[in-house]
Amino acid sequence: MKMAAPTHCVSLGGLMPPFFVCASVLTVCHFMTNCRICQAGPFRLSGIRGYTGRTGENLSDVECFNNNKPTTGGRNDHQFHTGRRRRQLAGTCGAEHYTAVLANAILSHPEWMEGATPTMQRLWRWHAIEETEHKSVAFDVYRACVGNERLRRIVFLFVTWNFFKYTFINTCSLLKTDGKLWSLKTWLGGLNFLWGKPGVLRKCLPEFLAYFRKGFHPWQQDNRRLLEHNLKELEV
Template sequence: MTISSTPEGVSVQPRHIRFDVSDDLKSFWHGNNAFRTAFFNALSLQFPDGEQQFINAVRLYRDRIEDPKLQAEIRGFIGQEALHSREHKSYNEALKARGYDIDAIDERFARHMKWVANLPPSRQLAGTCGAEHYTAVLANAILRHPEWMEGATPAMACLWRWHAIEETEHKSVAFDVYRECVGDERLRRIVFLFVTWNFFKYTFLNTCSLLKTDGKLWSVKTWLGGLNFLWGKPGVIRKCLPDFLAYFRKGFHPWQHDNRRLLEKNLKELEAAPSAH
């Protein structure tokens, strides 16, 4: 019986692309805007450890999956996440070279990840599903609203598009493993509350740490612009809110939001981009 729900036309395969963004990260690469740059950099700082934990959580159950399609997608998922981790490590090293205290930020998040790694396997997998939902919703929004990256350097826009495409492609892999091996709807929802708290907590703390180094932490203008970006116009978080909350629906599944056409369009544009190599 096929338990993979990845629809026809979507392939979960890693793309071996390298991005040299070290020069871009020497400046406010997102339209010379301190907050927008810090917000995306804050997300990047969570990816290497976070995505390694996603891989570990899925690996705890992969031997129990008999569906060859889902097994192949698990391999693709691990490959994609490993490459995301590699590229964001390079990204974060470039931030460190610029003078940010990345070691302190990493240490703070690593303590949390160590705690997560000691949870029961079912909770680790439920946490992975919840975190993957956040990345999938944000990925969809980045692909649907290219204006959100307006003003970003071409290489950075390309990196974030690549990451968003692959997060969309594998958005149901951990979920399908959870549904087959755990299937506890109540646990899925409860763990999502914890994931929500931690996702916003570490994104906020990281953003503050970066802005402090930039000398912008107490800048009212920076924060007003940032609040407008997230909640006003364009309203990054505001526009994502209904999709975030959909996770609480009974019988929710990531591919109920079928964005294959959007994926296809962005794949063509990624392949044509000179920054992708």
């Protein structure tokens, strides 16, 4: 007997409140437009329009932000060295790592979605493809403009705490709406799905921890063939 996928799963990309999503996009654009190496190299503003667009943001907000930035020689050193901006960008990198690893898992194990409607299965796969395509955008900007490996790892610890905290809060909210918040069977089934069999988070754990590795880069998990395979199946 095949186990049906839990009905209370939601897009992990959608767990971030709109404010935090917007802050992430604007932070990436801040470094894109205030770091000369980004402007002169391959990391141009046009290169992340897809990133901001796919994240559901209105590019007019980003352009408004850029149009109102200080223009002292193309770079404002005071803003560039603001610790808050660096931490925000590092946080975006950490959050993108989590969604990229989970996206790869979904594309690698379509059987995990058995029990969901065909429409929802396609939606999840398209979302996973989109998350994978831009998984290194924020990371590349961070490495080029900040490059502080210690800060990247430390912030990832905070991202991990917030990621699972908000996932838990949102899950409780969904279960409460369905009247299943205090259902032991539902909680045990969910824990088994995540840590037992098939063990979604258990199987993803090595990839999550790879973020702490020296010299880590998101595309060290080269899953372009997996993307192509899924795109071909979805376009049929």
